[in-house]
Structure formats: C-alpha cells, structure tokens
Amino acid sequence: MQDHRTVLAVGAHPDDIEFMCAGTLARLRSKGYRIHLVTMTAGDCGSDKLSPEEITGIRLGEAAASAAVLDASYACCHEKDIQIEYTNAVRRKVLGEIRRVNPSIVLTHPPQDYMADHEITSLVVRDVCFTGPMKNYMAEVGKPTDGIPWLYYWDPLECKDWTGKSVEPQFCIDITESLETKAKMLACHDTQRSWLRIQHGMDEYLEKMRQWSAFRGRQCGVGYAEGFRQHLGHAYPQTNFLGEVLGIVESSDTRAPLSPTRPA
Numbered sequence: 001m002q003d004h005r006t007v008l009a010v011g012a013h014p015d016d017i018e019f020m021c022a023g024t025l026a027r028l029r030s031k032g033y034r035i036h037l038v039t040m041t042a043g044d045c046g047s048d049k050l051s052p053e054e055i056t057g058i059r060l061g062e063a064a065a066s067a068a069v070l071d072a073s074y075a076c077c078h079e080k081d082i083q084i085e086y087t088n089a090v091r092r093k094v095l096g097e098i099r100r101v102n103p104s105i106v107l108t109h110p111p112q113d114y115m116a117d118h119e120i121t122s123l124v125v126r127d128v129c130f131t132g133p134m135k136n137y138m139a140e141v142g143k144p145t146d147g148i149p150w151l152y153y154w155d156p157l158e159c160k161d162w163t164g165k166s167v168e169p170q171f172c173i174d175i176t177e178s179l180e181t182k183a184k185m186l187a188c189h190d191t192q193r194s195w196l197r198i199q200h201g202m203d204e205y206l207e208k209m210r211q212w213s214a215f216r217g218r219q220c221g222v223g224y225a226e227g228f229r230q231h232l233g234h235a236y237p238q239t240n241f242l243g244e245v246l247g248i249v250e251s252s253d254t255r256a257p258l259s260p261t262r263p264a
C-alpha cells in the first residue's frame with residue numbers, strides 16, 4: 001500500500017506549484033500530510049540582469065524557503081528553462097523523485113497549457129506515476145513505489161487553454177482558509193515578484209494569484225478555490241482520494257458550469 005499521507009507536487013519552474021496548487025497543499029499539510037515539492041528547472045531564465053548561474057542560485061533558495069512554509073521537502077531536477085525534453089534521462093530523474101517519496105497523491109501541470117515546458121512535465125509525471133511500481137523499469141532507480149498514485153492536474157495558467165477557451169475543472173478545492181499561506185509561499189519568490197513590480201509598477205505577482213483563485217472561488221460560491229482534473233486512464237485509481245480528504249466544491253454558477261455533463 002502507498003503511504004496515504006504523502007503528497008508530491010511537480011512543477012516545471014519555481015513558482016508554478018505556488019500559483020496553481022499551494023492552497024490545496026497547505027490544507028493537506030494542516031491535516032498532517034507530508035508534502036514534497038519538485039521543480040524540473042531552477043528558473044535559470046527568470047532574470048534579465050543576472051546570469052543563469054546567478055539567478056539559479058537565488059531561485060533555488062527561494063523555492064526552498066517556500067517549501068519550508070509547509071515544512072515540505074524541495075528538490076530540483078536541474079533541467080533548463082524552455083529546454084525540458086521528453087527523454088529517458090529526464091524520466092529517470094523524475095522517477096527517482098517519485099520512488100524516493102512513494103506518494104499517494106501527485107499534483108502536476110495539465111497535459112495542455114500555454115507552454116511546452118509545462119506540457120512535457122505533465123507527460124513525464126504521468127509516466128512515472130504509471131511506471132513507478134514496475135520492478136523491471138529502470139530497476140536501478142530506487143525502490144519501486146507501492147502502487148500508481150492518485151494523479152491530478154491543476155488548472156492551466158489563467159484557467160484557459162491555448163485557444164483562449166475556458167478550461168473547466170472536474171472539481172475545486174476551497175482554499176479560502178489557506179489563501180494567505182499560498183500568498184506567503186508565492187512571496188518567497190522575490191526575484192520574480194520584484195521583476196514584475198519594476199516592469200508593471202504594481203505588485204502584479206501576488207495580485208494575479210489572488211484574482212485566479214477568486215475566479216474559481218466565485219464559480220463555486222466560496223472565497224477562493226483551486227481547480228483540478230483527475231487522470232482516470234487505465235490502471236490509475238478511479239476514486240477521488242483528494243476530494244475525499246479535503247471535500248470538493250462545485251460550481252453554483254449556471255453560466256459557468258464545471259462540467260457540461262453534470263446534471264442540472
């Protein structure tokens with residue numbers, strides 16, 4: 001059996017996890033779940049003033065500080081921004097992470113998002129959830145996981161696909177009580193926050209997060225929420241474990257139903 005109190009979140013870049021699912025992670029943490037955060041890159045393109053090496057060092061510290069807010073572990077796979085590829089070498093790294101923590105719940109990017117780094121990360125994570133328990137697959141990489149975890153995709157950025165069309169989550173998690181923890185984690189990414197503040201003259205970094213969380217919240221009749229879709233392909237767990245642990249909220253706004261097939 002999996003350790004049912006361990007959660008792994010994998011984001012392409014430092015701050016993706018914070019924007020998209022940190023409110024849910026904070027709620028899981030408050031229920032005693034152990035949280036592990038992994039980023040594919042250290043965010044080496046996240047500066048127009050510092051060199052890749054300089055910004056990498058700073059952003060690794062920011063990501064670790066954010067993880068510390070949840071008393072979570074943090075690991076980086078040290079791929080490069082905009083260069084994440086779907087290779088066996090990359091799969092090996094992420095497989096090592098999932099086998100290291102043996103999670104019951106995994107959260108990552110949706111299969112379609114606005115940039116390839118996010119989409120490739122999603123595909124790699126989907127793979128390692130499936131192959132983690134396979135004894136003969138990359139047998140030299142850690143101990144096989146106890147089983148395929150519950151896999152969830154957080155919202156695409158701005159809750160839209162690349163055609164600009166709204167993406168409807170299967171369910172949302174009410175993060176009203178954990179919004180400030182989410183903001184505290186995001187604020188750890190000070191290089192990115194400052195960069196936007198200088199460029200746009202306002203604290204857009206935290207404000208955007210609040211707007212997106214409030215948008216999902218409005219759809220569900222709560223203050224703030226995060227949306228998710230569950231991977232329900234062959235062999236993946238079919239129950240909604242995350243929903244059972246935290247309770248789900250659904251849209252009460254008939255103009256923006258969460259699922260077109262949901263009964264009225």
Ligand SMILES: [Zn+2]
Binds near residue numbers: 012016
């Ligand atoms: Zn990203």
